[in-house]
Amino acid sequence: MKKIRVMITGVAGKMGQELVRTVTQQKDMLLVAGCDISQVGKDTGEMCGIDAIGVIVEMNLEVTLRELKPDVVCDFTYGEALRKNLPLYLENRVNMVIGTTGLTPEELKKLEDECKQREIGCLVAPNFAIGAVLMMQFAQKASQYMERAEIIEFHHPQKKDAPSGTAIKTAEGIIEAKDQAYEEKSFELLPGSRGGHLGSVNIHSVRLSGFVASQEVIFGGEGQTLIIRHDSLSRSSFMPGILMAIRKMAKSKQFYYGLDKIMKL
Structure with a gap:
C-alpha cells in the first residue's frame, strides 16, 4: 500500500507536535518532513x-518542499507565516x-481561484474538531426557529x-439561514462591551489560561433560551478531523472551506 507522504509546517507548535504523534501512528501515512523556525x-x-523517527525539523520551506515532495502539507502556523508559505505550496x-x-474572505477567494487554476487540492478549516463542526450545523438549523443569537468563544x-x-x-x-436587521438598543458604558458584530450576530472573545478551544452559541426566543456549546479539552480532539482531511486531500483536486464539506452533513 502506497503511504500518504505528509509534511507539517509549524511542526514545533503544540498542534504540530500533536499531529506528529498522530501521523506516525497511521499505517497509511508517512511523515516525511516538518518545518518551523524553532x-x-x-x-x-x-x-x-x-x-x-529520523525526520528533523527544517527551516527552509522551499528546499524541503522541492526535495521531499510531500503529497499533502498541513499548515498550522499563524496568519503572516501562512501568507508567506502559500506561494511556495502553490x-x-x-x-x-x-x-x-x-x-480574509478576499484572501480565501484568491486561494480558491489559484488552486482551481493549478488543479491543487486544498481544505481550509477554522476547526477540525468533529464536535465543533456539528455545533455549527446545529446552530445554523436552530437559527431558523429562534429570534437572535450571540456567540461567546473561549x-x-x-x-x-x-x-x-x-x-x-x-x-x-x-446569517445564511436567517439574516435579519437588528437594532442595538443597549448603550455601551465601555466601548466594545457588546462584542464585535457580524451582521445581526454579536461575537464575544475570551482569552484566558486553561482553555484550549470552546464556544457557546446562545439563542434567545420568547420566554426561552437555547445554548449550544462545544469544548475541546485537548488538542487530540482535532486529530480525527485532520486525518480525515489528509486522506481526502491525498486524492482530491478540489477546494473546500470547512471540514463539513467532506463530512457529507
Whole structure:
C-alpha cells in the first residue's frame, strides 16, 4: 500500500507536535518532513516526546518542499507565516490542509481561484474538531426557529486572532439561514462591551489560561433560551478531523472551506 507522504509546517507548535504523534501512528501515512523556525535540527519524534523517527525539523520551506515532495502539507502556523508559505505550496503544486486562521474572505477567494487554476487540492478549516463542526450545523438549523443569537468563544491567551475562525464561520452560517436587521438598543458604558458584530450576530472573545478551544452559541426566543456549546479539552480532539482531511486531500483536486464539506452533513 502506497503511504500518504505528509509534511507539517509549524511542526514545533503544540498542534504540530500533536499531529506528529498522530501521523506516525497511521499505517497509511508517512511523515516525511516538518518545518518551523524553532527547534531546527532536532528530531521531530524526540521533540514530541516519542522515539526518534529520523525526520528533523527544517527551516527552509522551499528546499524541503522541492526535495521531499510531500503529497499533502498541513499548515498550522499563524496568519503572516501562512501568507508567506502559500506561494511556495502553490508553486510546488502540493495539496494542502490548512488549519491556520486569519485569512480574509478576499484572501480565501484568491486561494480558491489559484488552486482551481493549478488543479491543487486544498481544505481550509477554522476547526477540525468533529464536535465543533456539528455545533455549527446545529446552530445554523436552530437559527431558523429562534429570534437572535450571540456567540461567546473561549481560547488560550496565545491565540493571535479574534474572533476565532470558528466563531466567524458559525455566524456566517446563522446569517445564511436567517439574516435579519437588528437594532442595538443597549448603550455601551465601555466601548466594545457588546462584542464585535457580524451582521445581526454579536461575537464575544475570551482569552484566558486553561482553555484550549470552546464556544457557546446562545439563542434567545420568547420566554426561552437555547445554548449550544462545544469544548475541546485537548488538542487530540482535532486529530480525527485532520486525518480525515489528509486522506481526502491525498486524492482530491478540489477546494473546500470547512471540514463539513467532506463530512457529507
